[in-house]
Amino acid sequence: MKITSVESHRVRIPAADPPFAWRHGLGGSAPAGDGAVLKIGTDDGAEGVALFSRPGAATMLDDLVERVFRPELIGQDPYQREWIWHRIWELDRIEELPLPSLGLIDTALWDLAARASNQPVWQLLGGYRESIPAYASTSTFETTEEFLHVADQCLELGYTAIKLHAWGDARRDAKLCAALRAHVGDSVPLMYDGSAGFDLPDAVYLGRALGDLDYLWYEEPMREFSITAYRRLAESVNVPLLVAETSDGAHMNSADFIAAGAATFGVRAGTTLRGGITGAMRTAHLADAYRLRAEVHGSDIPNHHLCMAIPNTTYYESLVTSSTVVRERHVDASGLVHAPRGPGIGLPNTLEYGKELQSFIEVS
Ligand SMILES: [Mg+2]
Known part of the structure; x- marks a missing residue:
């Protein structure tokens, strides 16, 4: 199996109301509308996704996919998670990738493998x-x-x-x-x-x-x-x-x-x-x-x-x-x-979580 597509989809995430506050001076909620899903596809139709929901996530992921993730991943075996995990840390040496983005590909590949074998990731x-x-x-x-x-x-x-x-x-x-x-x-x-x-x-x-x-x-x-x-x-x-x-x-x-x-x-x-x-x-x-x-x-x-x-x-x-x-x-x-x-992580197309997330995904 080979990876044939790597996409960033903008998603709309409802604003927390009231916004979550970690402490005084540190409100934590990402702005509404600001999220992205990384979607990895393969030549045999298997697919995996991971949600990225940080302030600025959509713009950040668009850029990372275009410049870094897609060129790295196309043609790779999606089951080689260990190799790809180490490769991301190698790329981080130059890019200083945002910390929450370092595990996105890995999470999507676990989703892909678990969906392909019809079992939950856990x-x-x-x-x-x-x-x-x-x-x-x-x-x-x-x-x-x-x-x-x-x-x-x-x-x-x-x-x-x-x-x-x-x-x-x-x-x-x-x-x-x-x-x-x-x-x-x-x-x-x-x-x-x-x-x-x-x-x-x-x-x-x-x-x-x-x-x-x-x-x-x-x-x-x-x-x-x-x-x-x-x-x-x-x-x-x-x-x-x-x-x-x-x-x-x-x-x-x-x-x-x-x-x-x-x-x-x-x-x-x-x-x-x-x-x-x-x-x-x-x-x-x-x-x-x-x-x-x-x-x-x-x-x-x-x-x-x-x-x-x-x-x-x-x-x-x-x-x-x-x-x-x-x-x-x-x-x-x-x-x-x-x-x-459900199979995989359950985002966005399985069981209760999937239904909820699906409701605020805008396919782009
Ligand atoms: Mg904590």
């Missing part, structure tokens, strides 16, 4: 489980009362664990985390995600508070440029750290966080920032070797598959975008997410 990877608990991953709300009200709704809807994205003010956030712990009691697993809002002194202050409050993990409190800063943080706090979410270099970078003793809970493993499905699985296996967790990052459909194939992940991340909480449609009343059943 099964082709080697299935581990068929359901996993979802945690409620909150947007940043304005007041403590609002956060507590959101927590009540999440628990009522079946979520069994809650992760806060909060204001990014170490002292105020520490008080919020204490109020939430007092409100929900000791038995609910709680996590905190700093979205890289702190320097080391503030990260230590908040981390000590989170340790006292028995938070399950403390995620990305600082930009992930300095592994030394993370090592010092790990030496100064009791709360376990979940790191290496946005740093470049896939498992090769995660390895250094682990070697430095900074990944005291584990590392992040998602398709978007760890080099697609192949990069995320490498990262998960690396962490497994050190008996650490590789927590799947993000609620995209490919990450849903990863949750079913990675033994050392605990939860599926389910975003809570509004203070009137709506349970994500594939989280059940017990707070569980179940394995996708």
Whole structure:
């Protein structure tokens, strides 16, 4: 089988309403209408797709396909994922490709292979489980009362664990985390995600508070440029750290966080920032070797598959975008997410996800 077409299709993605805020000063939603699908076709009709949804995604992907991806891929065997994965990193040396674009071809090729063999990607990877608990991953709300009200709704809807994205003010956030712990009691697993809002002194202050409050993990409190800063943080706090979410270099970078003793809970493993499905699985296996967790990052459909194939992940991340909480449609009343059943990744032409995505794809 040979790759015969590589296309970029612009897609329209509805704006989040209200927009998701990772913390004060860091709104995260891509603008409506700004997305793209990479579509890879072959001489025997097999096809695979991957969604790229970042600000500027459509223009970026049009350019990458024309200049880099198509010339590289035409004539290649789509089952040679390892060779192609390494080739992308070679091209990155010159191009400095946007991090979320590094795994796009890989994800599309996993979709292609799984569709061609009529099974979901998680099964082709080697299935581990068929359901996993979802945690409620909150947007940043304005007041403590609002956060507590959101927590009540999440628990009522079946979520069994809650992760806060909060204001990014170490002292105020520490008080919020204490109020939430007092409100929900000791038995609910709680996590905190700093979205890289702190320097080391503030990260230590908040981390000590989170340790006292028995938070399950403390995620990305600082930009992930300095592994030394993370090592010092790990030496100064009791709360376990979940790191290496946005740093470049896939498992090769995660390895250094682990070697430095900074990944005291584990590392992040998602398709978007760890080099697609192949990069995320490498990262998960690396962490497994050190008996650490590789927590799947993000609620995209490919990450849903990863949750079913990675033994050392605990939860599926389910975003809570509004203070009137709506349970994500594939989280059940017990707070569980179940394995996708259709062939491939399910984007855009299989089962429930496909139907939903299809509704906002404009074929171009
Ligand atoms: Mg995060």
